[in-house]
Amino acid sequence: MTGFPKLVRSPLEDSIIRRAQMKGLVKIDVYDLRQYTFDKHHQIDDYPYGGGPGMVLKPEPIFRCVRDIQKRFRLEKPRTVLLTPDGQTYDQRKAEELSRERHLILISGHYKGVDERVRQALVTDEISIGDYVLSGGELPALVIIDSVVRLVPGVLSDYDSAAxxxxxxxxxxxxxxxxxxxxxxxxxxxxxxxxxxxxxxxxxxxxxxxxxxxxxxxxxxxxxxxxxxxxxx
Missing domain, CATH: 1.10.1270.20 (tRNA(m1g37)methyltransferase, domain 2)
Known part of the structure; x- marks a missing residue:
């Protein structure tokens, strides 16, 4: 789930991730948050209440997108991960844990972050890939996808390599x-x-x-x- 789908589509169409999808072992959909806006500018961010620098991702597009996914796949409370620098540091144990999920939603943060109500109502996990700041959560989302997909049985020809x-x-x-x-x-x-x-x-x-x-x-x-x-x- 991202406001910048071009950043993530290309890596998903190559190497192990592509082969995993072609085998039908995983299915990865990219959701453009701008498709869940109703204004003519397709705005997904706004100024923060209380002032200060930067912009904040608006709650409405994210809520609409998550609810669309829930309806489409008949999910009551899906595992929903927010990629954020103030989340839990990602490691192999977390990758193994997430690889056992049947469905996984990844929300790519951007700008100064997301409206706190997204965390309160939708997010089950907050993950950081390290103590540094990137322009957004798209690259961290790709890190999680790659590390999780390779753990799915049948993706690697030699599973012992991953183990x-x-x-x-x-x-x-x-x-x-x-x-x-x-x-x-x-x-x-x-x-x-x-x-x-x-x-x-x-x-x-x-x-x-x-x-x-x-x-x-x-x-x-x-x-x-x-x-x-x-x-x-």
Missing amino acids: TDSFSTGLLDHPHYTRPEEYEGMRVPDVLLSGHHAEIARWRREQALERTRERRPDLYERFMKEKALEKEK
Whole structure:
């Protein structure tokens, strides 16, 4: 759901997302908020009450659009996500949670934000993709779509690829190598050439732990705490 549909349509027509739609595994509709306005200028924003800089997305087009979707798909209370910089930081766990939903509505914020009544009456989740500000919620919406679609069974030819991505296990991913065995003096670790699956799995686990500890100590600490709790059980 956006006031700028051209920003999102092209990425939805390529790569994995396109193939998922062609297979009938997912269906993605782009709703133009301007189609839910009744004034001749198709205005979707207005000045904020109380003054101040910037414009605010009006509630009427968003309410009309959500209700149209509810009626069209016979949804009573659909999972409705607002993309906003003051939302919960998005992560792989959230992606996995959203991938289990049958229907999902994404509202792309824009300008200074949306009228608060949209939050109060329609939104079930508020999501941010990081502590920085973008021009609108269209790019964050595409991030969510991509991360959710690839988790839908059948989308990836090798589902294990998604199941072992960074964050899926609570850790960053281990290093990857492909041919040739040596390039500009840099060799593939011998263990990966050994054919010893248990040793390879051990090496990858150790590398993932070390990489997470160095690069994302916050994730490492959470992972170790969760493992300690599992042992206590």
